Amino acid sequence: MKKGCNFLYQRSLVFASRSPALLICSRNSMVRGLSSFVSRPFPDHSPKKPSIRDSEIVQNISTTIKQRRYESLHRVLRPFEPKFRSDHLIWVLMNIRNDFKLVLDFFYWSCILREPSLEARCIVVQIAVAARDLDVAYALIRDFWSKNSLYFDGTFSKVLQKLIYTYKDWGADPYVFDVFFQVLVEFCSLDKARNMFDKLVNYGLLLTVDSCNFYLSRLLNNDGGLRMMFKNFREFSEAGICWNVVSFNIMMHTLCRMGKVREAHSLLLQMVFRGCTPDVISYSTVINGYCIAGDVQVVLKIIEEMRVQGLRPNVYTFNSIILLLCRTGKVSEAEKILEEMIYQKIYPDNVIYTTLIDGFCRVGDIDNAYRLFDEMQSHKISPDSMTYTALICGFCRSGKGGEAENLFHEMLSRGLEPDEVTYTTLIDGYCKSGEVNVAFSLHNQMIERGLVPNVVTYTALADGLCKEGEVVTANELLHTMLEKGLDLNIYTYNTLVNGLCKAGNISQAIKLMNDMETAGIRPDIYTYTTLMDSYCKSGEMVQAQELLRDMLRNGIQPTAVTFNVLIKGYCLSGMVEDGEKLLKWMLDKGIIPNVTTYNSLMKYYCIRNDMRTATEIYKAMRKRGIMPDANSFNILIQGHCKARNMKETWFLRKEMVEKGLRPASYTYHALIKGFMKRKRYNEAKEIFHEMRQQGLPLDEQLYSIFLDMNYNEGNFEMTLELCEEAVEKCLIKKTSFGKM
Template identity: 65%
Template sequence: MKRSAFSFLLHGFQIFHCHPLLGFDPIYYLSRRCTIQRLYSLGSINTRPFPDYSPKKPAIKDTEFVHHISTTIKQRRSEPLRRILKPYELKFKPDHLIWVLMYIKNDYKLVLDFFNWARLRRDPTLEALCIVVQIAVASKDLKMAHKLIHEFWAKPNLDVNSSFAHFTERLIYTYKDWGADPHVFDLFFQVLVEAGMLVEAGKLFDKLLNYGVLVTVDSCNLFLTRLSNNFDGIKMALKVFNEYPEVGVFWNTTSYNIILHSLCQLGKIKEAHSLLTQMELRGHMPDVVSYSTVISGYCQVGQLERVLKLIEEMQRKGLNPNQYTYNNIILLLCKSGKVAEAEKVLREMTIQGIFPDNVVYTTLISGFCKSGRISAAYKFFDEMRNKKIFPDFVTYTAMLHGFCETGKMDEAHKLFNEMISRGLEADEVTYSALIDGYCKAGEMKEAFSLHNQMVKMVLTPNVVTYTSLVDGLCKRGEVDIANELLHQMAAKGLQPNVYTYNTIINGLCKIGNIVQAVKLMEEMELAGLYPDTITYTTLMDAYCKIGEMAKAHGLLQVMLNKGLQPTVVTFNVLMNGFCMSGMLEDGERLLKWMLEKGIMPNTTTFNSLMKQYCIRNNMSATTQIYKGMRAQGVMPDSNTYNILIKGHCKVRNMKEAWYLHKEMVEKGFSLSATSYNALIKGFYKRKKFAEARQLFEEMRRQGFAAEKEIYDIFLDVNYQEGNLDITLELCDEAIEKCLVGELQKGNTS
């Protein structure tokens, strides 16, 4: 038969890509297959008929032998085959199997029984296997057919290339006369995909097109799913999705959901969203999975507004979010620090009849702990247990970490014991969190005890563990011991990281040993670790505190030369240094430079300048800085208000001081003890006795100690008014808070 131009093209392609030296490129083949499909759709290839089955003819003696077996198993079908066929075993050959099947093919149960008997004696031929598969499919026993095909492809040391060609050929050859049910090819396609033989599945798809057979959409969906298991496969899945319809594959909602997931995996969330909107136009209604997939994609990239809009759209279409959707939204909100909103979603989820699981509760607990809201986190922890949702190792660790971060070590200790009593084993992360908590609380004995316990449990302390211990020792001023621990850590093969070095440098700076701190920074570089912004900022702060502003400024220049970006903390350190050294003009120049460079100062930056101008009684300059701060959109904090109030009181501008006091209270800020003292003295000197008395009573309710001068004022006032009980009460309070306090300070110094 004359070959078409297309057959030559295909033949040449197969020769080139199956060459043993060149190897076979599956992605290229799958791409070329899409070209083949287009040719089919354009009518360039005509479908061919399935071949007639013409088996090998049996000899006369074989015919008689087969007849005897067939008659025997039909007549004595209630008896075990192993018994009734015992006389025939020695003479039974593979060809006999097919010839017997011809006699009994309409009796499916007998076919299976006889086939199983035969293959226990010797392996059936590929042709016989395909015949039984065809009969099983024709008898609607797809499960058995699938099992038989799978068993063939699960054989060890199978030559895939030759086996695929032979199996496909035999399945096509036996099709017309033994079953003629196209589901047989669908099952073969599925088995190939399940076995990860995606290239062979693609070849089968093409081969079947020759015979006008199209694989079902469910099988194609399986193909899309398996293709999507890796990055290159996802690209091919997208190509298949776009081009299969050209040969008649009609995708369904499941198909779209697979592709939506693939696009999200590639980070193409906008494209996924666009496809979601196109589904309905293409005649496919998006379901909960469709929306949840795109919502999950937007959650991964933190686009909360898009998520909320999609949820509204879902609900307008009568679709309620499922647990997967809610889980993703709660995770995104917690990552964004919007834990209150995450809790609302949890409650909404419950109202919808979807009950949160361990994962949701753990996400919320972790989110609330990271936001510092430990009580709320523990409320969820209790809620879990009350609902018989048992916290796992991750849940306990999140809660422990929260207690440790907020210094609630008694609660952490109790929870740790509870975790162990429930049979949950702590790992390095759990122990490190506890050790860090004890170190931050200054309880180094407990921290080292846990370290020793960890070692006994055959758990290896890591860099984080040792860094916490080093930090705790440094905060106690035990820098030499910390340095020794650093060397022990290195001896165990653990390489200190930048944070470890920064911890010791900070400790050295706190005890005034800046020379050793600088030396350690040089050692960092020799060890291949480069000082970061925190390293330089720590040293700059140390220089600023001893008034070495030139050295501090020099370190800033070194940072910039090395390409390190200073943070606002770095500039605040410099600003504080300039202000403490009385170099306010330099401080103002630094502020101006920051604004010119687009580095936004924070409240601390402005507070440093305002404080020093207040000390100098220059309230005009202070007010200008405050106005500039507000103009930049930087909001005042509690410290800002206290600085301004004390400054205005000092220059007896009580009207402005009282206005600022009212404003800060409205914003939820509290006066400091020194601000109360300043306001009370200021009002008293201006003969505003009612205001002074009101503030004094308020100060006492807050638990603050007034200055001795203020106690003297109100002792006299109450004595003169005849309030002897209050006078005596104030005497006792003054003795306790002023005289005893002064004595304690003296003993400490």
């Protein structure tokens, strides 16, 4: 089969950039006659008879072009041009039909004089298909269809009628109908293509499976085509089409795209029973579907099944698995898949390395991401703009703006063009680090390059302005966005609400929330929680409670973070009993509190010196399986130190260290002072030396205490050492800061 006729449908089968365009022509195995009923015969072609004068002209033209075939037809046929009519074309074709080159040359000569009739065009198409020049046949029908189908009704019926009419006597090669069918599909005339299929069945003809696959693939991308796709798959099969592996791959891809991965898997298993052996693309399609669904275990089983069938996973299969593992945060396992690929001599491409680099960046492991970046280049795999953008994003998330900027300049020096995502990532990074001026400079550079900032870009800039306290400027930026016709999203509004709340302008923040609703954007959990936090910090608990009721009325389920904000607010306002009631309500509603919830309550009772209740809350937290964090221990240790329960603090400190947690500097200070008040000098000394070993800051008071202690004990060497350390870390630093 010639490539020109198949180029378009080969490309259409490269779905989701996963399946290579490998089509095997199965024409020899196709059934061309239907034995289940008596098919309709093709009509005989009976052109009208030429007159004597016409016969003479036709004979003269035929003889001339045969005898002088190597000369230019424009020159040798010039004497016949005044008398040449469209009817003459068909009569001459009857005389030269067995010489395809001559047919083609003569046809193109006649087209210069006048537009050939549809019948003549179809005759040449029949001759071209019979001569196996499918490029010409396809071009002739495509050219006619593109010029006439949109402007004249009935073009489809006329073309099909003429092809049927000229079929028997001018070629009788059934592939001529595949050519027209493929043109119809290319132009998305899918209803007409189906109509043609049905008409051909009446004549006892079936199209090739490759043409039918092209039709299925176009249904996949057509509005409302999914339902028709399955219907046609069944009906074509009933008509006698023997679907091949490409057909099943298209259907499985469609099912996966609809989220029906199990049905796709079932179809994969049925292929063998339908006389069709799955290939690596078949398995990869289903594997990709399960990867999107996040079902790792099934993916591993299918890979094992592939190996049993003697098939090796290809680069697309491995890429699907690596993408799934990276998406679920299992980046180390994803890298093991990369190693397995290389071991099997399946060499990764840019896409796989970029996926892994992005995966490591997302989990904050920028070192491993950069290691892979170097590794891919050592394997002569060039990073593209997406690779650089992934790394730039990783550095920005890690607060390493300098490294991100260096990568950006390296990207430009390699001739790679940054896109909106690259610039927005850098802008967001600079805004988060407080360098808003640099961010706006990048915004201007972005526009100069012809890139259009989107709502995410402006949201990042607005967030940066809010963090700098420039809420008015951020609000002006909001209006600029609206003037540019950008649809503001929930993140943009939440950024401004947060900025207004931090600036203490909660009334304006509430107004902005109302504007959101007017614009058709419903406030979310983050909007309400931000406003509640602002009310709680200002002690306006009634308004905070009202916001909670408003949330519940609007069907927004509060999270543990929302309740933590409220509980902390109750504690700060001295309404700890209300905080405990809210905790009980949370538990009744099945909302699991976290360690922050309990820490707020414990801190309040420690401040009130009610260590019994604080300890009960700690035990209740442990009983519910919620593990204390460093803050939990710091709160309890300070509370017990204040209450002079030094035995409790010693055990809590020991438990904290065993869990790999480190007490805060202020906790160490509290422990030392507590032990000193109890005259437990050895414990105080141990804590002091632990602080020194960990490099934690010590104040002049602590140095003074332990200088006196060591001097009185006669430990002059340690006294001198502490004296030098105190001078260096307290007096010299203080002098240096004073000069600054």
